[in-house]
Amino acid sequence: MAKVLDELYYTEDHEWLRVDGNVGFVGITDFAQGHLGDIAYIELPDAGSRFAAGEVFGVVESIKTASDLLMPVSGTVAEKNDSAEQSPEKVNADAYDSWLIKIELEDMGELDKLLRADAYTELTKE
Amino acid sequence: MAKHYDKLIFEISSDGKEGYLLPDTGVEGDFSKDAIPEELARADEPVLPRVSEPEAVRHFTRLSQENYGVDGGFYPLGSCTMKYNPKINEDAAAMEAFCGLHPCQPESDAQGVLRLMYELGEMLSEITGMAQFSLQPAAGAHGELSGLMIFKAWHEKNGQADRKRIIVPDSSHGTNPASAAEAGFEIVQIKSAADGTVDIDALAAALDDKTAGLMLTNPNTLGLFETRIGEIADMVHSAGGLLYYDGANMNAIMGYARPGDMGFDVVHVNTHKTFSTPHGGGGPGAGPIGVSAALAPYLPGPVVARSGDFYTLEAAGENSIGKVRSFYGSIGVLVRAWCYIKTMGGDGLKSASETAVLNANYLKELLKGKYKLPYDVVCKHEFVLDGLAEAQGGVRTLDVAKRLIDLGYHPPTIYFPLIVENAIMIEPTETESLETLDSFAEAMLRVADEAVSCPDILLEAPTTALVRRIDELKAAKEPVLVWQG
Amino acid sequence: MSVYIPITPSDRAGMLERIGVQSEAVLFEDIPEKIRLKEGLDLGKPMSEHELMKELGALAAKNAPASCRPCFLGAGAYDRLIPxxxxxxxxxxxxxxxxxxxxxxxxxxxxxxxxxxxxxxxxxxxxxxxxxxxxxxxxxxxxxxxxxxxxxxxxxxxxxxxxxxxxxxxxxxxxxxxxxxxxxxxxxxxxxxxxxxxxxxxxxxxxxxxxxxxxxxxxxxxxxxxxxxxxxxxxxxxxxxxxxxxxxxxxxxxxxxxxxxxxxxxxxxxxxxxxxxxxxxxxxxxxxxxxxxxxxxxxxxxxxxxxxxxxxxxxxxxxxxxxxxxxxxxxxxxxxxxxxxxLSLLGADGLKEAAKRSMDGARYLKAQLEAAGFKALYSGPFFDEFAFALPGDTARAEAALQAAGYVGGLALDGLLPAADAAGDGLGAMLVCVTEKRTREELDGFVSALRAAY
Missing domain, CATH: 3.40.640.10 (Type I PLP-dependent aspartate aminotransferase-like (Major domain))
Known part of the structure; x- marks a missing residue:
């Protein structure tokens, strides 16, 4: 059973978002890392790039599969997590401890469109 | 079996050795001294070995011994049609009269090869039921790309430039959506129906005035014939779209059905699958495309034409998509395909398909039970199992494949098509004898038993190959793509 | 029956029985009647390898491969030595x-x-x-x-x-x-x-x-x-x-x-x-x-x-x-x-030597052509191909070279940058000299060309 944390927001594409004021941290869920298997490569955008909600901001690759990273909400990248990029196994070890990008949120209203823990648990149940 | 050979060519190099003697040209004097200004000249020496001829021969011979080919044993790689590569075809392609031709020689110097190309186009038309062929594309995926460019050019010409969507089933080859994307289309993927064929309702829902066309393999990647193909073709055509036939599975139906008669507008064939040209460890192949009469003006040029007994290369007209490669095609490969069709004749090709289908159905019967068979119906040239019916210790499809290596076989295609989770895709082709089919089935059943009784054998496999399982994660995480010295 | 297909008629019978069908035809019954091919493919009878090579040999005889004559064509395809x-x-x-x-x-x-x-x-x-x-x-x-x-x-x-x-x-x-x-x-x-x-x-x-x-x-x-x-x-x-x-x-x-x-x-x-x-x-x-x-x-x-x-x-x-x-x-x-x-056989030295010989030959040819009155189109540094102007139309040069047994260079009609086009009735040719060409062939090429105009 994949881990789901109560305090986070989730997308249907298996990204999580932790919100702290107007700053957000984005990562992939435990369910996603489990499905990918051993992650071989993560490509993240440089600070300053702006993405709308739902836009592709990066990619996660394992040996046999690859998955685009989609922006949960609109925002500008403030920082990327170099350590996750360099050591992708950290995401496999604890997907919620290894955020991928830190963003500045533009519209707090967009949070309403994201899933909360119970809905996300339901989504990944089978 | 040979011992694993662990030397790169660079590691057997030593100064003072050479492997090829250049002849004397008789041109005396150092004409090229200072011919290239220093700032344009190469300063460093490239990383190349210095080896004598026998050392080079031994090196590559030993490398060859680390390989498994069709000539060495059964190669039931689904979707790849690993049939026998006739030896006479190799002799034919090696003839200086063909491989010594320069592509810019005048047509009068190339009447033999031009006639061969013309005839091959005609023969492929007969086999597929298409009006005209272009031999240019270098491989199946290249044929797909060229065919989809034709789709787009056709729609644009008809004032339908907004037809930007290509529909592909979720069971399709990865090249289908990739080729469509490279031809500038958006991709709409439709789910297969429960029986593994095209879901007619899903197709109907996906068709609209933005549809450029549908790409299909028939029989599909599950080895199942799309029996409603007539209806599908009508639906796509009445929606204003075109039909693309991925010829990867053509080996199932030669002499029994033709894509042209099914309503397809563009077809590619893989000569390196259906027409026995070797795969060469990844190529070169050839992917000729055939089109309906209406689409002929869109083919890439030049096209071989005939006037009386003289053959010419006709430049493409204004509607052509243009060139997709340099010159005219993979001629050396096309010579082999021509030879194959000639040596098989119409009846031989039909017998090849008939036997390929018979062999697949026979193996399917022998293997079902101990392996899950998700679609238990008559198959065409290949069938897909959904992994082991029973296994211990976390054994999965990958382990079955690796264990088959120990038992002397090339494993089937695994984990494709994507819609069958633990897919084992088996395509025996017409090349195999009954003895081989029986022994392979015996090996597969033995592996299934081992998966329950001693799973470690599978998890550890292969142990008899020259190398054991390779750390693919390491290769992808810390890429070493060139020799580090 | 084909020599490439090992399954025998008696094998077939046993296999069909195991599958549980009467004949191979049953395995194709899922193909709708309407599109099932009624007649055989019109591709002639299967040929033995002897017959095949006879027919292919007849086609081969109609090819005149450049590799067997002194070839001066380059332009993207190179007649080089192949170990x-x-x-x-x-x-x-x-x-x-x-x-x-x-x-x-x-x-x-x-x-x-x-x-x-x-x-x-x-x-x-x-x-x-x-x-x-x-x-x-x-x-x-x-x-x-x-x-x-x-x-x-x-x-x-x-x-x-x-x-x-x-x-x-x-x-x-x-x-x-x-x-x-x-x-x-x-x-x-x-x-x-x-x-x-x-x-x-x-x-x-x-x-x-x-x-x-x-x-x-x-x-x-x-x-x-x-x-x-x-x-x-x-x-x-x-x-x-x-x-x-x-x-x-x-x-x-x-x-x-x-x-x-x-x-x-x-x-x-x-x-x-x-x-x-x-x-x-x-x-x-x-x-x-x-x-x-x-x-x-x-x-x-x-x-x-x-x-x-x-x-x-x-x-x-x-x-x-x-x-x-x-x-x-x-x-x-x-x-x-x-x-x-x-690349293994030639190595860095052999590769460089092959390049040098091609360049030497090309420069020798250029010098001989110039001595014979032909003018190179460009003066910049080149590798082993160069273009030169012809005093008449290209067809004449091509015919003369062909008659003398040479595979001439590429006619540049319509291929030159607009500014460099030679003018009406005048042609230009792109020639390539590889490490295969001997001095004798280079001299013969110049003579044949000279005789053309």
Missing amino acids: SVIRHMTSRSEFYTAYTPYQPEISQGTLQAIFEFQTMIASLTGMDVANASMYDGASACAEAVIMAARQTRRGRVLVSETLHPDTRRVIDTYARFNSIEPVSVPAKQGVTDMEALSSLVGDDVCGVVVQSPNFFGLIEDAAAAADITHGKGALYIAYTSDALSLAVLKSPGASGADIAVGEGQSFGIPMCYGGPWLGFMAVKAPLMRKLPGRIVGQSVDMDGKRSFVLTLQAREQHIRREKATSNICSNQGLNALSATIY
Whole structure:
């Protein structure tokens, strides 16, 4: 059973978002890392790039599969997590401890469109 | 079996050795001294070995011994049609009269090869039921790309430039959506129906005035014939779209059905699958495309034409998509395909398909039970199992494949098509004898038993190959793509 | 019955029984009656190999291959020496009857050979990494343009007028369907006009494609062109049509190329009327994961033994489908093996010597032609091809050379930059001298030509 944390927001594409004021941290869920298997490569955008909600901001690759990273909400990248990029196994070890990008949120209203823990648990149940 | 050979060519190099003697040209004097200004000249020496001829021969011979080919044993790689590569075809392609031709020689110097190309186009038309062929594309995926460019050019010409969507089933080859994307289309993927064929309702829902066309393999990647193909073709055509036939599975139906008669507008064939040209460890192949009469003006040029007994290369007209490669095609490969069709004749090709289908159905019967068979119906040239019916210790499809290596076989295609989770895709082709089919089935059943009784054998496999399982994660995480010295 | 099909009639009966059907026909009953073929394919009777070779021999007799006569044609296909070892090694069926190496444990031969190929190509081009090969030079170049457009998210590509016309046509085709606009950079004195390039490069340009030695045989100032290109954040795509030139010319990498693509036919692959040849592609490290096609990487097996495996596959069509870096699946594996063997046999010294002999011969021919009154079209540094003017129409030269037993150069009618066209009734010819040509042949060529006018 994949881990789901109560305090986070989730997308249907298996990204999580932790919100702290107007700053957000984005990562992939435990369910996603489990499905990918051993992650071989993560490509993240440089600070300053702006993405709308739902836009592709990066990619996660394992040996046999690859998955685009989609922006949960609109925002500008403030920082990327170099350590996750360099050591992708950290995401496999604890997907919620290894955020991928830190963003500045533009519209707090967009949070309403994201899933909360119970809905996300339901989504990944089978 | 040979011992694993662990030397790169660079590691057997030593100064003072050479492997090829250049002849004397008789041109005396150092004409090229200072011919290239220093700032344009190469300063460093490239990383190349210095080896004598026998050392080079031994090196590559030993490398060859680390390989498994069709000539060495059964190669039931689904979707790849690993049939026998006739030896006479190799002799034919090696003839200086063909491989010594320069592509810019005048047509009068190339009447033999031009006639061969013309005839091959005609023969492929007969086999597929298409009006005209272009031999240019270098491989199946290249044929797909060229065919989809034709789709787009056709729609644009008809004032339908907004037809930007290509529909592909979720069971399709990865090249289908990739080729469509490279031809500038958006991709709409439709789910297969429960029986593994095209879901007619899903197709109907996906068709609209933005549809450029549908790409299909028939029989599909599950080895199942799309029996409603007539209806599908009508639906796509009445929606204003075109039909693309991925010829990867053509080996199932030669002499029994033709894509042209099914309503397809563009077809590619893989000569390196259906027409026995070797795969060469990844190529070169050839992917000729055939089109309906209406689409002929869109083919890439030049096209071989005939006037009386003289053959010419006709430049493409204004509607052509243009060139997709340099010159005219993979001629050396096309010579082999021509030879194959000639040596098989119409009846031989039909017998090849008939036997390929018979062999697949026979193996399917022998293997079902101990392996899950998700679609238990008559198959065409290949069938897909959904992994082991029973296994211990976390054994999965990958382990079955690796264990088959120990038992002397090339494993089937695994984990494709994507819609069958633990897919084992088996395509025996017409090349195999009954003895081989029986022994392979015996090996597969033995592996299934081992998966329950001693799973470690599978998890550890292969142990008899020259190398054991390779750390693919390491290769992808810390890429070493060139020799580090 | 075919000698390629081992199943006997009695085998068939037993197999059908096991399947539980009456006849093979039942296995095809799922094909709707309406589309089931009623008549046999009209392809004639099966031929024995003896009959086949007779018929093929008749066709072969109608070909007059350039490789058997003194050939002065170049222009993208090169009549070079091919060591016999290559055919012997590539004829080993362990190599040629294998598929793409999906199962690395039983494909180390193919994998290691490709790894050696990647190493040689990366080094020759001066780049960091190379892939396992592309269909041919022209399509590799078109793929490079698409890569540049995706990488920079820009929609125009500048293409030098001195690029091989076939390569230009293939770029045009790929560009049209990928919403990329190709723009020509004019030539001056037979080479890319750097001033024109400077004025054309803008913020909307994804890449600049320059061939060196170019279509007219001249060596381009690639470093200067790359500098101009990088000034606007575009990628420099270096195209090599005659790979032997890499032995003596400053490498694309050293000249600042971001992507090096080209045709490897010169490395031991027969001209074969235009294919199958050997496209190659190499890039600097930042573009590694944007490469199309197969790539082999080094790793270790469970016992820690060095071994090789297809890697970075998440870029490819079988995993990423429509989001793949390219649709390419098959490549030119066996021809990459040919090139690897060729480069192993010649080595750095042999390669350089072959290049030098070609250059010596070309310069000798140029001098003899000039002494005979023919004028070279351009004066810039060249490799082993050059263009010269004819005092009359090209057809006359071609006929005279053909009659004397030579395969003449390429008629440049309609292929020269507008500024250099010779004028009415006057032709020009592009000739190539490889290491195969002897002094006697070069002298004979000049005599035959002189006699024509």
